[in-house]
Amino acid sequence: MGTVTAHGLSKSFGKVQALDGVTLDVPDGSFFVVLGPSGAGKTTTLRAIAGLEKLDAGSVHLDGRDATGDTPAARDLAMVFQSYALYPRRTAYENIASPLRARRCSPGEIAAAVERVSSLLHIDRLLQRRPAQLSGGEMQRVALARALVRSPRAFLMDEPLTNLDLKLRVEMRTELTRIHRSLGATFVYVTNDQVEALSMADQVAILKEGRVQQVGTPTEVYERPANQWVASFVGSPPISLLACRAEGDRLVGAEGWSLPRPRWTTAEDGRSLLLGVRAEDLSVEQRGAASLPGELYGLEPLGDRTVVDVRVGTEILKVKARPTVTGTPGERLVVSVDLDRAHLFDAGTGLSLAAAGR
Amino acid sequence: MAVSARRGRSALEIVLLTVLAVVMLFPVLWMIETSLKENRDVYAVPAKFLDFKITLDHYRDVFVSSGGGRSTLSTSFLNSVIVAGVSTVLATVLGVPAAWAYSRFALKAKKDQLFFILSTRFMPPVVVVIPIFLMYRQVGLIDSALGLILIYTAFNVPFTIWMMKGFVDEVPAEYEDAAMLDGYTRLQAFRKFTLPLLVPGIAATAVFALIFSWNEFVFAIFLTSSDDVRTAPPAIAGLIGGTTVDWGLVAASSVVFALPVLVFAYLVRKHLVAGVTLGAVRR
Numbered sequence: 001m002g003t004v005t006a007h008g009l010s011k012s013f014g015k016v017q018a019l020d021g022v023t024l025d026v027p028d029g030s031f032f033v034v035l036g037p038s039g040a041g042k043t044t045t046l047r048a049i050a051g052l053e054k055l056d057a058g059s060v061h062l063d064g065r066d067a068t069g070d071t072p073a074a075r076d077l078a079m080v081f082q083s084y085a086l087y088p089r090r091t092a093y094e095n096i097a098s099p100l101r102a103r104r105c106s107p108g109e110i111a112a113a114v115e116r117v118s119s120l121l122h123i124d125r126l127l128q129r130r131p132a133q134l135s136g137g138e139m140q141r142v143a144l145a146r147a148l149v150r151s152p153r154a155f156l157m158d159e160p161l162t163n164l165d166l167k168l169r170v171e172m173r174t175e176l177t178r179i180h181r182s183l184g185a186t187f188v189y190v191t192n193d194q195v196e197a198l199s200m201a202d203q204v205a206i207l208k209e210g211r212v213q214q215v216g217t218p219t220e221v222y223e224r225p226a227n228q229w230v231a232s233f234v235g236s237p238p239i240s241l242l243a244c245r246a247e248g249d250r251l252v253g254a255e256g257w258s259l260p261r262p263r264w265t266t267a268e269d270g271r272s273l274l275l276g277v278r279a280e281d282l283s284v285e286q287r288g289a290a291s292l293p294g295e296l297y298g299l300e301p302l303g304d305r306t307v308v309d310v311r312v313g314t315e316i317l318k319v320k321a322r323p324t325v326t327g328t329p330g331e332r333l334v335v336s337v338d339l340d341r342a343h344l345f346d347a348g349t350g351l352s353l354a355a356a357g358r
Numbered sequence: 359m360a361v362s363a364r365r366g367r368s369a370l371e372i373v374l375l376t377v378l379a380v381v382m383l384f385p386v387l388w389m390i391e392t393s394l395k396e397n398r399d400v401y402a403v404p405a406k407f408l409d410f411k412i413t414l415d416h417y418r419d420v421f422v423s424s425g426g427g428r429s430t431l432s433t434s435f436l437n438s439v440i441v442a443g444v445s446t447v448l449a450t451v452l453g454v455p456a457a458w459a460y461s462r463f464a465l466k467a468k469k470d471q472l473f474f475i476l477s478t479r480f481m482p483p484v485v486v487v488i489p490i491f492l493m494y495r496q497v498g499l500i501d502s503a504l505g506l507i508l509i510y511t512a513f514n515v516p517f518t519i520w521m522m523k524g525f526v527d528e529v530p531a532e533y534e535d536a537a538m539l540d541g542y543t544r545l546q547a548f549r550k551f552t553l554p555l556l557v558p559g560i561a562a563t564a565v566f567a568l569i570f571s572w573n574e575f576v577f578a579i580f581l582t583s584s585d586d587v588r589t590a591p592p593a594i595a596g597l598i599g600g601t602t603v604d605w606g607l608v609a610a611s612s613v614v615f616a617l618p619v620l621v622f623a624y625l626v627r628k629h630l631v632a633g634v635t636l637g638a639v640r641r
C-alpha cells in the first residue's frame with residue numbers, strides 16, 4: 001500500500017504564499033508528477049508531505065491515515081532531494097546504508113540491500129567514494145540508491161534529473177520508469193520539465209504560484225488544458241494564442257481574420273476569447289476551410305521537423321512543418337487550422353471554454 | 359599578507375614592518391629576558407641585553423614556595439585552568455545547541471532575541487561588576503571558583519551562540535532533513551550529521567572563549583580574595599605593589615601565564631583560520 005493524500009496544503013514564508021490550498025490525491029503504485037515552473041511550490045509540497053515543513057493549514061493522509069502531525073521518520077517515506085543532500089563525510093556505501101542503520105537493520109541485511117540497490121543503479125564500483133569524489137550523475141544515482149534501498153510507503157523525488165546533462169537525463173528517465181514498474185511503488189515526482197512529466201507520468205498535477213491548475217493524465221493535460229496558462233506551459237513549441245471574439249457562426253480575430261466558429265463553443269457573441277492552437281494542428285502545406293493569411297516570420301529547423309513562425313497581424317503563430325520546408329521571411333502564406341483540435345479560452349479568466357464539454 | 363609576500367615587499371614596507379615588530383615584540387622579549395636574569399642583572403644599569411647569566415630560579419619560584427611545597431602562584435594557575443576550562447566547556451555545551459536552534463527553527467522575534475543576547479556583551483565588566491558583587495554576596499558566591507565559572511560562562515554563552523550560529527548557517531539544513539527521512543529523530547540528525555561538521559567552528563569558538571576566561575581580570579580581582587580561589591591574573595598583579603617587587607618572578611609567572619594561550623592557539627591555528635574564513639568569506 002502507498003497512497004498519499006494531501007488536502008488543502010497552505011504555507012507561507014513571510015509575505016510569500018508558497019502553497020495556497022494544494023490538494024493532491026496520489027493513488028497506490030502510481031507515478032505521480034508534480035509539474036510547475038521554478039518557485040511554483042513544488043519543493044514545499046514535497047517537504048510538506050515528508051513532514052519537513054510545518055503547515056499553516058491542510059492535512060496529509062498516508063494510506064488513508066492522518067499523518068499530519070507525524071515526524072518525518074514515522075511517515076515511512078523516502079526522499080531524493082533536489083540538491084541530493086548526500087552526507088559529505090560519509091562514503092557512498094554509508095550514505096546508502098543510512099536509512100537501514102537508522103532503522104537498526106542487521107549488518108548482514110544492510111550489506112545485502114546495499115549490494116542489491118547498487119547493482120540496480122550500476123554504482124557498485126563507487127561505494128567507497130565520498131560525495132566530493134563523485135560526478136553529478138554519480139551523486140544523483142547514490143541519492144536515488146539511498147531512497148531505493150528501503151521499501152517505504154512512497155518515494156518523493158525533487159527534480160532528481162534537473163542537474164544532469166541532457167544525454168544522461170534522457171537515459172535516467174527511461175531507467176526510472178523501469179525501476180518504478182519493477183517496484184510497483186508509489187512515486188511522487190517533482191519536475192519543471194514538461195517533457196519529463198509527459199513522458200514519465202501516470203498522472204500530472206500542474207502547479208503555479210502555490211495552486212494546483214489541473215490534475216490529469218499526460219494526454220488529458222495536453223489535449224484538454226484547463227486554462228490558458230496550462231496550455232502554454234505544456235507542450236513544445238508553445239501553443240499559439242490569438243485574441244478573438246465570437247460573432248454568429250464565425251470567430252473574428254482582433255487582427256481582422258475570420259474563421260468558422262467551432263461547433264463545440266458555447267460562448268455568447270462578443271465575448272473576448274483566446275484561440276489556442278498547437279503547432280501540430282496548424283499547417284502551411286494544406287489548405288482547409290479554416291485558414292488564416294499571414295507572412296513568413298522565421299524558420300526553426302529542428303532536424304526531424306521545422307517550426308515555421310508565421311506572423312498574423314501582430315501575433316506570431318508557431319506551425320509545425322516538414323523539415324524540407326523553405327521560404328523567405330516576408331513571403332505571404334496561408335495557415336490552415338484544425339479547428340476540431342483547437343482550444344478557446346476566456347480572455348479575462350483564462351479558463352478553457354471546453355474543459356468540461358469535450 | 360600572503361598576497362604581498364608573493365609579489366615581494368617594497369623597502370618602505372620592510373622598514374615599517376620592522377618598526378612594528380620591534381615595538382610589538384620588545385616588551386615580550388624584555389619579559390622573557392627578565393624572567394631568565396639573576397636579580398642583580400635585572401636592576402643593572404646600563405641594562406644588559408645579551409651578556410647575562412641565565413638562571414631558571416624564577417621559574418622554580420613560580421611553582422615552588424620558598425619553604426618547599428606548592429607556591430600560591432601555582433595554586434592560582436591551577437585555579438585558572440579549572441575556571442577557564444569549566445566555563446568554556448559549559449559555554450560550548452549550552453551555546454552550540456542554542457546556536458543550532460537559532461539557525462534552524464523559525465522563532466518569534468528571532469532577530470530581537472539574538473540582538474538581546476548580543477547586547478549582554480555590550481557592557482564592559484567594570485560596569486556590571488558592582489551589582490554582580492552585591493548579588494554574589496547575597497547568595498554566597500563571593501570568593502568561590504563556582505562564582506567565577508558562572509560569570510565567565512554567562513559572558514561566553516552569547517559569544518558562542520553568535521559565533522556558532524554563523525557556522526551552523528553554513529551547514530545545509532538538508533543533511534538533517536535527509537537524516538530525519540532516513541529515520542532519525544531531529545536531535546539524532548543534529549548529533550550524528552551536523553555536529554561533526556561543526557567541529558572546526560566549535561574549536562575556534564572554544565579557543566576564543568578559553569582565552570577570554572583565562573585573561574579575565576576585572577571580575578577575578580573584585581569577586582575573589584583568598585589565595586586558594588584566586589586565578590592567575592590577579593595573583594600576578596598582586597606580586598607588584600609590595601615594598602620591593604621581585605621583577606624576575608613577575609616576568610617568569612607572566613611567561614608561564616602567556617604560554618598556554620600561545621600553544622593552544624598554535625595547535626588549533628588551522629581550525630582558527632578555517633573557522634574565521636568559513637564564517638566571513640564564503641557566501
Ligand SMILES: Nc1ncnc2c1ncn2[C@@H]1O[C@H](COP(=O)(O)OP(=O)(O)O)[C@@H](O)[C@H]1O
Nearest residue numbers: 013016018036037038039040041042043044045
Ligand atoms: N525556507 C523558505 N524561506 C522563504 N521562502 C521560501 C522558503 N522555501 C520556499 N520559499 C519560497 O516559496 C516559493 C515556493 O518555493 P519552492 O517550493 O521551493 O518552489 P519550487 O520547488 O517549485 O521551485 C518560492 O517563492 C520560494 O522563494
Ligand SMILES: [Mg+2]
Nearest residue numbers: 042043044082
Ligand atoms: Mg524546488
